[in-house]
Amino acid sequence: MTAVATTGAVSPRNGARSGLVVSRSYQGATWVGAGGVAGVALLAALPLFASQGFVTNLVNLLILVAIATMWNALAGYVGLVSVGQQLYIGTGAYIVLVLAQNGVGAFAGLGLAIVGSALLAIPASWLVFRLSGAYFAIATWVLSQVAMLFVERFTSLGGGTGAPVPGLDVFGPGKLLEYTYWAALGVAVLSVISVYLLLRSRLGLVLTAVRDNEVGARSVGAHVLAAKRVVYVLAAAGCAGAGAVIAISTLDVEPNNVFSVQWTAYMLFAVLIGGIGTIEGPVIGAVAFFVLQQVLAQYNAWYLIVLGCVAMAMAIWARRGVWGLLATRLRLELFPVGYRVRLEERSTKKAGGT
């Protein structure tokens, strides 16, 4: 505690601190950024040389990246453990379907699905935010079920069996897959970037604080509920984008599929193995989950057993997931959102601090 002898408590005020330097990015951030751009460009060019089967698989992976990223923003940062994000996957898909039935192209419908679902999420948040913890979780699931029962009442939407998305046959099968893939890539990349930009913003500092200690965040003046609402609406938008892509890639919208709680299981699993509360975690988790799925798919029931064991092992021994293990070992950060501060020595001023 000797270092504290020079605290402000005894030292006079150090004048205007012109030497205070607050910086955001870390060394190597430009390389990571360049790598990211190159990676996305490579992914975008993939349909030009990869097999159709592979591209189809990647569509599913990109959907998973988007929804896992959004679930992580909810549960990993602001503590909203939703098990009802399929509500927005469903609304996204159904908005595309309804618009397509009325002559709007499916890909234009995707944009409207995102906006429409985000708008829907605002009144929905009034409802579910009245509850917290387990009650919140249950409420989100109930809401998704209510939405499913609601759309099933419309015979024009195919009732309980669903309906095909009209108008997709104007593209040839090859072209449709390409466009679908690019849409999926767009939704996934936008999801990650929007969460990253959100976390880098002033609100992001609040979200990170809420992640670490919600009561503490309130006590320093953070309007936590408003911050949660922003994340909830963003997550609705991202999941709706994913839902729209699902509708397009499966060529039809089935209520039992798009409103299935299985989506929540996927996003949850991806986030938990990747590392909750980081931007990188859900992306890596989605890839890991996807690879496991591909490798184990041939073993039927074993597939689920192994996935379950992996999830349990991670929960017990690696709470912070694959990314948590990697990041602390390698001191690595692909998406720098933090701040660094230092005092630049100025000869004109008395050296401040320690």
Added chain:
Amino acid sequence: MTLLELDCVTKRFGRVTVAESLSLEVAETELLGVVGPNGAGKTSLFSIISGDLEPDEGRVVFAGQVINRLGSASRCRLGIGRTYQVPRPFERMTVFENVLVAAQEGAGLRGRASGEQAYSSLETTGLAADANRPAGSLGLLSRKRLEMARALATRPRLLLLDEVAAGLTDPEVSELVAIVRWARSGASGAQPVAVVWVEHVVRALSGTTDRLICLDSGSVIADGRPEDVLADPAVRDVFLGTDEVTPARAQAEGPEVMHRESPTAAQQHSAQQHGAQQHSAQSPSARSLGTQPVGGQ
């Protein structure tokens, strides 16, 4: 001028009463010490003021405004900064980021000004050297400092300190006292603040505060100058059976300690005296009773 006023505030958890029709005023720039045994309701009192706990009855008035319906974030923005007895650091953020949130959200500062405020709070509390460390890697003393730095960075008009000295050695306590004095004097560049300082360790408070209140079972059982309050029989009853009497007094009270009452009996006893003591808090003549020599009862 009165900055904070509690008006007949009552809060119960089932059969536990943490505030019993409690009234209290804190003047602008006052340093008020609060002592009381474990479970007296000191932390709960802070939570009621800061908005973490909603009282069952009564009003909380801050700077002339009834704030009962405001959440803790809004109260912080109005100028109520608090620390937590059990520190609540944002563990995966750096120390600087911890304080930066407070400067941005609590004090409403942006950009450069928020960074300056955050860093100056770290300097005041002696944490500047740790600015870029993750808060989760801090030891207990530093965590308590961080609690203070965060509260200070919100630019409070009222600072609530909850047992920031507990568990610290004597020199560390002196340092902390110096920090509080420094922050309070307004020398750190901000406006002067009123401080309410809860401490189980009486020695941290006795030389520091102008006024001391003793809380027991959710009631103020004594209110006045520190030496008067500590000499008050009701206060000494409450603290008997604990090791919180100052050493000199503990020795002087040797014989008394031999037949000390059980804690519950002491509490009942103090509850009986409670009415009279509340009265003494209001009437200067009655308050002088408390200045009787320790051995005089």
